Amino acid sequence: xxxxxxxxxxxxxxxxxxxxxxxxxxxxxxxxxxxxxxxxxxxxxxxxxxxxxxxxxxxxxxxxxxxxxxxxxxxxxxxxxxxxxxxxxxxxxxxxxxxxxxxxxxxxxxxxxxxxxxxxxxxxxxxxxxxxxxxxxxxxxxxxxxxxxxxxxxxxxxxxxxxxxxxxxxxxxxxxxxxxxxxxxxxxxxxxxxxxxxxxxxxxxxxxxxxxxxxxxxxxxxxxxxxxxxxxxxxxxxxxxxxxxxxxxxxxxxxxxxxxxxxxxxxxxxxxxxxxxxxxxxxxxxxxxxxxxxxxxxxxxxxxxxxxxxxxxxxxxxxxxxxxxxxxxxxxxxxxxxxxxxxxxxxxxxxxxxxxxxxxxxxxxxxxxxxxxxxxxxxxxxxxxxxxxxxxxxxxxxxxxxxxxxxxxxxxxxxxxxxxxxxxxxxxxxxxxxxxxxxxxxxxxxxxxxxxxxxxxxxxxxxxxxxxxxxxxxxx
Numbered sequence: 363x364x365x366x367x368x369x370x371x372x373x374x375x376x377x378x379x380x381x382x383x384x385x386x387x388x389x390x391x392x393x394x395x396x397x398x399x400x401x402x403x404x405x406x407x408x409x410x411x412x413x414x415x416x417x418x419x420x421x422x423x424x425x426x427x428x429x430x431x432x433x434x435x436x437x438x439x440x441x442x443x444x445x446x447x448x449x450x451x452x453x454x455x456x457x458x459x460x461x462x463x464x465x466x467x468x469x470x471x472x473x474x475x476x477x478x479x480x481x482x483x484x485x486x487x488x489x490x491x492x493x494x495x496x497x498x499x500x501x502x503x504x505x506x507x508x509x510x511x512x513x514x515x516x517x518x519x520x521x522x523x524x525x526x527x528x529x530x531x532x533x534x535x536x537x538x539x540x541x542x543x544x545x546x547x548x549x550x551x552x553x554x555x556x557x558x559x560x561x562x563x564x565x566x567x568x569x570x571x572x573x574x575x576x577x578x579x580x581x582x583x584x585x586x587x588x589x590x591x592x593x594x595x596x597x598x599x600x601x602x603x604x605x606x607x608x609x610x611x612x613x614x615x616x617x618x619x620x621x622x623x624x625x626x627x628x629x630x631x632x633x634x635x636x637x638x639x640x641x642x643x644x645x646x647x648x649x650x651x652x653x654x655x656x657x658x659x660x661x662x663x664x665x666x667x668x669x670x671x672x673x674x675x676x677x678x679x680x681x682x683x684x685x686x687x688x689x690x691x692x693x694x695x696x697x698x699x700x701x702x703x704x705x706x707x708x709x710x711x712x713x714x715x716x717x718x719x720x721x722x723x724x725x726x727x728x729x730x731x732x733x734x735x736x737x738x739x740x741x742x743x744x745x746x747x748x749x750x751x752x753x754x755x756x757x758x759x760x761x762x763x764x765x766x767x768x769x770x771x772x773x774x775x776x777x778x779x780x781x782x783x784x785x786x787x788x789x790x791x792x793x794x795x796x797x798x799x800x801x802x803x804x805x806x807x808x809x810x811x812x813x814x815x816x817x818x819x820x821x822x823x824x825x826x827x828x829x830x831x832x833x834x835x836x837x838x
Contacts, residue, residue: 447768
């Protein structure tokens with residue numbers, strides 16, 4: 363996955379075409395540990411899709427309760443993304459990952475032991491702090507460690523872990539429901555399983571290297587060059603360190619730091635584009651399917667057990683589609699991938715709305731709905747989601763990278779919250795068809811935004827991207 367030429371076509375320092383087996387293994391091992399945060403992100407957002415059926419019976423939930431318990435995690439994720447971005451800028455990416463691992467463990471155990479709906483919502487909010495933090499810190503960390511030409515493939519491995527976490531949640535839900543489905547309390551086991559990878563993230567992060575770009579920004583150049591020496595061929599490590607240091611020195615010379623940097627027009631423009639990218643990912647309606655897919659399938663005519671098993675298929679398709687996305691991201695531009703994906707997701711939701719309108723609940727309708735969901739996930743997880751997180755990890759300037767990533771992700775999780783909280787109530791009031799037709803309208807607006815405003819960042823170093831965007835938004 364990390365083979366191939368590692369050149370940057372814009373004239374920035376390049377890396378020889380062959381990466382040694384030793385360096386490739388090291389990068390893969392680092393990415394495996396770091397992306398446990400992505401796995402937990404996927405599991406904790408996906409587990410409610412299935413567990414909610416049993417929570418509803420055990421805790422006597424109304425549609426509003428279901429929306430609140432689902433969305434409480436997302437509200438926490440919105441706050442966590444902002445706090446973690448600032449924290450990662452302050453104490454470093456590695457130490458922040460360690461803190462997130464501990465929060466994942468505490469949140470999973472607390473949710474599993476929650477005595478009532480109010481406590482469950484509160485503990486889901488706590489867990490959301492870690493989910494939002496991981497959504498910011500993991501792609502930022504990987505982007506700062508990766509050589510330019512494989513940055514896309516390395517960062518999108520986090521998306522692979524996210525959808526793998528969702529698949530794991532769907533599979534665990536199905537297995538637990540099959541074995542103990544007569545008990546309404548099985549949802550507690552479904553939620554508690556997430557403590558195990560949380561422990562692995564906390565322990566594994568102790569052995570990760572710190573981001574060389576963060577080290578250089580803190581005037582720890584010798585440490586940064588030592589890290590690069592472990593991850594690059596010797597002849598390129600020093601060159602890359604000097605390139606990063608030159609940009610960091612120029613930024614350090616500015617007396618505008620932190621939130622004050624948003625007074626700079628081009629930095630503010632980049633943040634607005636990042637916020638737009640985050641909103642675009644959510645208004646596709648992806649999390650109406652990832653959180654409520656089991657309920658939709660069950661009400662379409664499959665029943666609870668059939669819907670749980672069918673939802674595992676959605677998880678498998680998401681993982682397979684992400685492999686396609688990883689293969690495409692190194693060969694296709696970021697903007698074309700996003701636009702193609704949005705056209706595909708919008709068309710799929712139109713199909714889902716039409717079949718729900720034309721057919722009564724039955725196995726035939728359920729299989730048509732499942733087919734439309736599967737098509738949607740092919741475009742969402744193969745095109746839209748990988749490029750979203752990749753672009754957000756690339757576009758922000760070094761001095762506000764954590765802040766910018768946190769701010770954009772804050773809005774992303776806020777949009778996620780709105781979708782998750784409102785979806786069951788929209789369906790209860792307007793029906794499945796009308797709700798998805800609404801997503802279609804918003805999806806068309808997302809296509810127009812992406813085609814017009816999303817920058818192309820493929821093949822460039824982070825420093826070269828920063829210079830490109832500064833020229834783009836500064837020149838008249």
